[in-house]
Amino acid sequence: MAAADQVPFDDRGLAFGDGVFETVLMRDGAPLLWPRHRARLRHGCRTLGISPPDDAALEACWQPPASGLEVLKIMVTRGSGGRGYALPERQRPRLLYRRTAFAPARSRWRGVDVCLCALRLARQPALAGIKHLNRLENVLARREWQSADIAEGLLADTDGNLVEATAMNVFWRADDAYWTPPLDASGVAGTLRAALLEQGRVQEAPLSAETLLESSAVEQLFVGNSVQGLWPVNALVTPRGRRLRRFAEAAGAPLQADAHALLGYPTLSRED
Amino acid sequence: MAAADQVPFDDRGLAFGDGVFETVLMRDGAPLLWPRHRARLRHGCRTLGISPPDDAALEACWQPPASGLEVLKIMVTRGSGGRGYALPERQRPRLLYRRTAFAPARSRWRGVDVCLCALRLARQPALAGIKHLNRLENVLARREWQSADIAEGLLADTDGNLVEATAMNVFWRADDAYWTPPLDASGVAGTLRAALLEQGRVQEAPLSAETLLESSAVEQLFVGNSVQGLWPVNALVTPRGRRLRRFAEAAGAPLQADAHALLGYPTLSRED
The missing domain is CATH 3.20.10.10 (D-amino Acid Aminotransferase, subunit A, domain 2)
Structure with a gap:
């Protein structure tokens, strides 16, 4: 699953909210509570019938490592589809992510x-x-x-x-x-x-x-x-x-x- | 409101499903039941607190006119925003649309x-x-x-x-x-x-x-x-x-x- 920074008109995440996301605290390049975030992301994908991203695709979200605190937001959508609610015959989910410097309140x-x-x-x-x-x-x-x-x-x-x-x-x-x-x-x-x-x-x-x-x-x-x-x-x-x-x-x-x-x-x- | 064909990572339509859409039957370049589609789109925008597109922006969705039957899909999102649910201080909604040739079943x-x-x-x-x-x-x-x-x-x-x-x-x-x-x-x-x-x-x-x-x-x-x-x-x-x-x-x-x-x-x- 290649990562994208935008989605086209026919992405089902945009059209129907057909996807899941995670918001992860990163400290000095390492994600906190990562096994739980990954488990919830995969459970959400399974609930919706979306093929979840593998470990390599997810771990690429925090490369290269940065120092200090960041928030990593990950989105997985079902990918592009037709106009209706029926699932596309061949699903190609999209993975999107962004890291932002963070300071807690x-x-x-x-x-x-x-x-x-x-x-x-x-x-x-x-x-x-x-x-x-x-x-x-x-x-x-x-x-x-x-x-x-x-x-x-x-x-x-x-x-x-x-x-x-x-x-x-x-x-x-x-x-x-x-x-x-x-x-x-x-x-x-x-x-x-x-x-x-x-x-x-x-x-x-x-x-x-x-x-x-x-x-x-x-x-x-x-x-x-x-x-x-x-x-x-x-x-x-x-x-x-x-x-x-x-x-x-x-x-x-x-x-x-x-x-x-x-x-x-x-x-x-x-x-x- | 300018029309777009894709949305960036931070679009709230993608992030939260924060927007509305319409699916309109077009016959020989003219939208059917248009006053009702427009009214529902605007009512939806008002319900969510999104500034609705004006007539000119909407009418541009069916230019240039085509012959035969088409389906026009229009989406309006709240536009880009920060990571949280709070509304951005300055909202710039996005309008997206696509027309597709159509034959009813x-x-x-x-x-x-x-x-x-x-x-x-x-x-x-x-x-x-x-x-x-x-x-x-x-x-x-x-x-x-x-x-x-x-x-x-x-x-x-x-x-x-x-x-x-x-x-x-x-x-x-x-x-x-x-x-x-x-x-x-x-x-x-x-x-x-x-x-x-x-x-x-x-x-x-x-x-x-x-x-x-x-x-x-x-x-x-x-x-x-x-x-x-x-x-x-x-x-x-x-x-x-x-x-x-x-x-x-x-x-x-x-x-x-x-x-x-x-x-x-x-x-x-x-x-x-």
Whole structure:
């Protein structure tokens, strides 16, 4: 699979969002959580029936190596096709990638405000979890707020269950443990989330948006991903900034230390 | 808005399916049902917050005129953007189009078999009706059958309501009238459907997939769009071809004659 930097009119990634992508943190030329990114990319390709790129094609994405932090974005589309939805007889998937110098938003490791979006995610088990190119729900949700004081937007599904944030997964502390929503009907299963689940640092549990708003059992809240690390949430607000509830101080919490160890980011002391 | 024939890596149509499209039947250089296509394109752009192309940019899509039948496909994307979902500060939408010589599948005007797909459409009122570029559900549904004897696949939503076919709208005859499902939670509101609704030839009514399968009140069934015209359905089958039920003969039915008059296609006599 040769890599391209643009796609023609008839590329099905453009026409139908028929493909998947990954966003990978690179440190000094090495991709972090790479086995998980590769596994999700391949799982997404299999779900859509796209032949996934092999190791050599993927490893070429980080040559030549650079120093410092970068973000590598990889896209795989089904390639060119006819006007209709039927698969082309001979599929030739396209691989595209780009590396960009990166600096994480360090101040957000101390705590952020996030809003609760009005948009509700549709429930589609056939596409849940994979990082496919159909992201209009995320785009619409991100349009709900403009204030730079709001770092992310939380999303519930049409049944009222908390799912994720627009570009991050969600975690909370309750009953002396850390939790994250199951993603069997919507949402993207992040690689940082997957690593924390496998290490036993978090467990899956459903949480309704209503309980999030009202229950003191939810002590701490976090949003995070494999690029930015973990942001503790100080307050949940509306897209216009009206405060809905506060959470307990969580900068330097054990979950953040575990997440940052996976990404090579610092552990914050409680008093930093 | 200048027209392009490819898009770069950072185009949001490619990255997120952040855009809309139209597929227009052209006869001797003139687009059919054009005011409806233009209206849906602009409504879709407004729904997503994309500045729509003006008349001059759209009319350039069919210059120079050609004779005979063509299909004109138009795409509008939000244009280039950064890595995240936040809108670029300055949006420069892209317009892309392509015209292709076309011949309708005339034999299908006499009747076809269609399958009932296993995939259920997610319910997302924020995106329902518009012809956006997030079409993975249609792609997955179209993968469910391979047989050339199956002309289309019907789709119900996660609540069990009939919605549409993978690339067509659905109509049925019951109680001496013609009906089509409301599209307030999923599906694409076709331009042929819109014209038939406005002319009072069809009315909206919900229909569960269960009723479609079992009720003799549903006498005739049709699938159709503004490019292919209206196909009467002889039989509903599974994706593997097992017959689920038959419908009454409907080639030459008044609804087909009305649809074909809108598209310049012939009216079939009952005995053709």
